[in-house]
Amino acid sequence: MQEARGKTVTVIKDILGANEQIALENRGLFNEKGVFVLNVMAAPGAGKTSLIQRTIEPLRDRLRIAVIEGDVASTIDADRIAGLGIPAVQINTGGACHLDASMVRSALSGLSLEDIDLLLVENVGNLICPTGFALGEHLKVMVSSTPEGDDKPYKYPGMFSAVDVLLLNKVDLLPLLDFDMDTFRRGVEALNPNVAFFPVSCKTGEGIEAWVEWLLARRDQGFQP
Amino acid sequence: MHELAVTQSMLNLALEYAERASAQRITRINLVVGEIAGIVDESVQFYFDFISQGTPAEGALLSFRKLPARFRCTACGQEFPLRDGDWTCPACQRLGGEVISGREFYMESIEVE
Numbered sequence: 001m002q003e004a005r006g007k008t009v010t011v012i013k014d015i016l017g018a019n020e021q022i023a024l025e026n027r028g029l030f031n032e033k034g035v036f037v038l039n040v041m042a043a044p045g046a047g048k049t050s051l052i053q054r055t056i057e058p059l060r061d062r063l064r065i066a067v068i069e070g071d072v073a074s075t076i077d078a079d080r081i082a083g084l085g086i087p088a089v090q091i092n093t094g095g096a097c098h099l100d101a102s103m104v105r106s107a108l109s110g111l112s113l114e115d116i117d118l119l120l121v122e123n124v125g126n127l128i129c130p131t132g133f134a135l136g137e138h139l140k141v142m143v144s145s146t147p148e149g150d151d152k153p154y155k156y157p158g159m160f161s162a163v164d165v166l167l168l169n170k171v172d173l174l175p176l177l178d179f180d181m182d183t184f185r186r187g188v189e190a191l192n193p194n195v196a197f198f199p200v201s202c203k204t205g206e207g208i209e210a211w212v213e214w215l216l217a218r219r220d221q222g223f224q225p
Numbered sequence: 226m227h228e229l230a231v232t233q234s235m236l237n238l239a240l241e242y243a244e245r246a247s248a249q250r251i252t253r254i255n256l257v258v259g260e261i262a263g264i265v266d267e268s269v270q271f272y273f274d275f276i277s278q279g280t281p282a283e284g285a286l287l288s289f290r291k292l293p294a295r296f297r298c299t300a301c302g303q304e305f306p307l308r309d310g311d312w313t314c315p316a317c318q319r320l321g322g323e324v325i326s327g328r329e330f331y332m333e334s335i336e337v338e
């Protein structure tokens with residue numbers, strides 16, 4: 001009789017568990033320092049940087065704001081924000097397709113958390129990868145834009161179902177597009193019935209006030225652990 | 226695609242468990258991947274073949290067990306799969322619900338010798 005040589009070792013471990021752990025530590029730090037953190041996710045060009053700029057404008061006199069820029073390899077976006085006089089840190093993702101919790105943790109060394117009330121993190125332009133990687137944020141924010149089409153929720157259920165708030169940007173372009181709002185809304189409601197939804201235009205400013213008011217209210221509700 | 230970083234974490238985890246079990250070699254890694262976890266099997270395999278070279282996991286077979294994405298109907302509580310484009314609850318015809326599975330990505334076990 002030959003002895004079986006192989007054996008099975010049970011593991012049952014989340015492969016991204018290390019990221020989850022660091023994200024939890026980040027969240028603890030944010031709560032301790034009273035920093036409310038948004039993870040802004042979208043396809044490239046949907047309007048993440050534009051939304052961040054639009055969100056800063058009405059809030060900058062009321063809250064101390066800082067930005068972490070994860071998008072692209074250049075510092076163009078970080079420069080756009082720094083041009084507003086807002087502290088901005090560029091994360092060099094080295095070509096990665098998403099931010100992870102450890103990248104954010106490293107970026108925090110470039111910011112003074114005691115002096116920040118609201119931290120806006122612009123994730124890498126990508127609709128798939130960022131959803132798997134928590135950063136320690138309080139809110140997952142998704143920007144979808146009308147030129148991307150009304151079928152986006154049907155194509156990217158992973159992200160649409162994971163976010164706390166969805167902004168549909170570039171509504172100023174609706175008259176020019178074959179975008180059926182009902183089709184879009186139906187997909188969103190099916191995937192994420194509790195999501196907060198705001199149609200906006202970062203170009204005209206339409207809808208921004210409603211979004212900013214909601215954001216302030218959510219922040220006032222306090223920090224969930 | 227982030228599969229390189231993900232594959233590295235996966236390999237590290239497998240090597241850690243193999244060492245704990247005093248194994249010489251890993252012959253198979255059993256993974257569970259949710260349908261909407263955003264993980265592409267082929268690229269995990271591709272990177273794995275490359276980065277496992279010279280480690281006890283070199284040549285190991287990667288097995289991917291797919292978990293379908295599932296909804297729970299917010300109206301009636303029925304659970305049902307997220308089928309492409311058709312998200313109506315089979316019990317009450319309401320559309321969609323909360324996603325209750327499909328984001329998983331974990332290692333179930335490894336086979337060693």
Ligand SMILES: Nc1nc2c(ncn2[C@@H]2O[C@H](COP(=O)(O)OP(=O)(O)O)[C@@H](O)[C@H]2O)c(=O)[nH]1
Pocket residue numbers: 042043044045046047048049050051071125169170171172173200201202203204
């Ligand atoms: N028409 C229109 N263009 C917009 C709007 N928001 C952003 N854009 C434009 O879309 C492009 C990409 O915006 P940006 O904020 O850089 O997108 P990001 O890549 O997601 O950060 C820029 O040319 C913006 O001027 C909008 O509401 N309407």
Ligand SMILES: [Mg+2]
Pocket residue numbers: 048049050071077122
């Ligand atoms: Mg940008």
Ligand SMILES: [Zn+2]
Pocket residue numbers: 298299300301302303314315316317318319
């Ligand atoms: Zn139902």
